[in-house]
Amino acid sequence: MSSREVVLEVLRKSVHLVSIFIVFIYEFFGKEAILWVLMLFLVTVLFLEYLRLEENLKIPFFI
Numbered sequence: 001m002s003s004r005e006v007v008l009e010v011l012r013k014s015v016h017l018v019s020i021f022i023v024f025i026y027e028f029f030g031k032e033a034i035l036w037v038l039m040l041f042l043v044t045v046l047f048l049e050y051l052r053l054e055e056n057l058k059i060p061f062f063i
């Protein structure tokens with residue numbers, strides 16, 4: 001397995017780990033807290049996608 005494949009696998013596993021954190025945040029802090037977290041994530045992803053498409057910026061997470 002090449003180092004690139006290992007990095008991609010770790011990133012894939014980290015998505016699963018984050019989904020568990022979403023459940024824990026909802027359980028301990030409530031619906032409003034998780035909505036703020038998800039909204040912040042959405043805005044960040046949209047901003048990065050804008051930079052990638054309009055400014056031709058290479059972002060390693062968007063392969």
